[in-house]
Amino acid sequence: MTQVVLITGCSKGGIGYALAKQFAQEKNLVFATTRNLDALEGLEEYGCEKEELDINSQASIDSVVQKIIDRVGHIDVLINNAGAPAVGAMMDIDLETAQRCVNTNVFGTLKVTRAVAKHMAKRGKGKIVNIGSVVGYTSTPWAGIYALSKAAVHSMSDTLRIELKPFGIQVVVVAPGAITSNFGNAGAKLVSVPEDSLYISVAKFIIARATASQGPGSTPTDVFATHVTKKVLKPVSPNYITFGATSWIFVVFYYLPSFIRDFFLYKRFGLNHIKTNKQQD
Template identity: 55%
Template sequence: MSDKPVVVVTGCSQGGIGFNLCQQFAAKGCRVFATARRVNAMDGLEAFGCEKVSLDVTDEVSIEKAVAEIYEKAGHVDILVNNAGAHAIGAMLDTDMASARHCLEVNVFGTLAMCKAVGRRMAERGSGKIVNIGSVVGYVSTPWAGIYCLSKAAIHSMTDTLRMELKPFGVHVMIVAPGSIKSNFGDAAIATISLPIDSLYKQYKAVINGRANASQGPRATPTEVFAKQVVQTVLKSSPPRYFTFGHLTPLFLIFFYLPRWITDRLLSAIMVKAVKAPESEAGKKNE
């Protein structure tokens, strides 16, 4: 078997962070197993030497089958990157429960299931790294994406516990918290918007719609830049517990350390009041 570090990445569909992470790990000489629900969604990764495996993180049978295949081929896993994710956009009181459950199933329980499937084997081997993709909204929640924010906060909390529990076995567990990163995640988020006709928040429709694509602004960090920084950090002999990178991350870290009442006021101004102005201007023009 090869001496190359064996890396498994979840959620590797084209246009996403996982796809670029696979490319960068492969460029660093790793043996990369790219996974997604549909293998054809990862077309192109074979050109970088990545091996594609079908994996649905919400299906225990799928996880068991995929992990067994990877271990049969590689013998072990050095690095697991839990990147698969789902969004959910809308006010908390408007939450579509099916969408909320799906978001938590993918982001939280999918991550936990993969940690269970691979983490024990790493512990038995006495080495390994688990990288859970969190978010800056895991530090500080924002309006109009509460379910997604709580799922990422849960991942941060889960990671902290796993890090302490797996340290005696030589396994390092860390969080990567992206800021605003250019990817196809905004398009996926738009499809999850929940705004019932009887919503209390109809006046904020434009704001809520905008929140779905908020991370995809013109100054968003290019995915390849983000992926390169993440891979360089993860491959260090002693990687950090938390790695936060990307556009807007300094702002969210400031929010995290500010008194909560100040953060609430600032976020409300940014994500509620500020975006109402264009609507008001449009109304004036139509008068």
Template identity: 60%
Template sequence: MSQVVLITGCTEGGIGNGLCQEFINKGFKVYATARRIESMNDLEGCEKLALDVTDQQSIDSTVQRVIDEAGHIDILINNAGAPGVGALLDIDLDTARKCVEVNVFGLLAMSRAVAKHMAKRGSGKIANVGSIVGYASTPWAGIYAMSKAAVHSLTDTLRMELAPFGIQAVVIAPGSIKSNFGKNSTNMISIPEDSFYSSVAEFIYARANMSQGPHSTPTNVFAAYVVSKLLKRSLPRYITYGTNSFTFLLFYYLPFFIREFVLSRRLGVNQIKSIANN
């Protein structure tokens, strides 16, 4: 019987799409999902389903369809994500809420729906895509980093609460991986005319694309590494991989003043013009 994997956020050009390709190559029964099926036209050899992780009815119907067709789910990968780039004083609150709704509550809703089926079988793996900014937040990405830190924390709890049912939970923390996420992040930036941070607007836009530099890890390389870890009988608690991942792990353990000194200069905080007494 083929092993079954359900992956969210599989739009062409993204990490989820790359993970689908890797699992397909390894002979898995793959269910790829995204809000629009046409956004996954490049995928072949898998089932493609429309799924909105912020809609409980969509979640329930999708999970039930997979169970009806395949009988079970061996691995769930919660990859669907929304960007949240901008200064915390500026970012649109609806944008911020959407980021958290997709990245945190959508992930939790999917985990709840699938874990119930896994528990009845006494086995399963849930992999939640966090981020290296879940280890160390940066200027201009506070909302996104907050959501990913929540993913890390939530998964740590899931790991303990689901262990009695034979279900393993793991955080996937990508570094800088080639994907379409930088473009999506750039498109959502809005800097108000009266922003206190207008003088460093170029750094805010640069932050949106920071993961898409020339040295970013190719998606297929990242996917191959992650899948190799997910196929182990006993999962690591965290799978951290990709360009800049070591740096952010180091930031996690270093004193805050060192982290803040480096990031403030790297991302232009030290160049902000004061408005006091002006």
């Protein structure tokens, strides 16, 4: 059965683009959105409709959602994929970058959800899929702001799942592991280590964190999209879909005692190489 699917953050090279393509290939009517329409180039070949959408703008959200409702009458599946990166030590990271990350990943997701869910509630059915992250389970050094934003997405989704259940709306969290995409490169452009940083001696570890998920072992975007699409299109989807290279490690860490997790992350992200220059009394 053809479903109407609205996906945010579909820029070429990302998982949103791959999801739009896969849902369209499964014979669904896909509305692929992003802030820059040029970044959606090629999706029309798969039958996707393209719309300009800024999830930080309520006016933009309301306009696009209403346009879809006016045209086809409803939205069956919303996939909140649009997000913003943030890489750096908690002590250093530019607060404007941090606020943009949280506002986009958390409140932007909530804004779109609220706009779409009210229409779903009138029909008594719908599915909202929020893209979280494995760092929403276990935060890592140098990605603290991004991790807290994704942990908030997980938490928010858990509440929405219960609050929207009476209206026949399912809420699903997708927690990607290491997936091949352009997201890491976007984060790399923002990361910087101030010269007076406490962590200047491990700057290379901080900079490397931006693209840590883009190694040769990362899961191809189309493989990820195929897996997620299959799960989402089931009549009843899992509450959490965790998939991708290294994802199992973060789930295990979530359940391990914190001292074991901390010991591993401390060494993995280079904190044992920090030169502290402690002052002597």
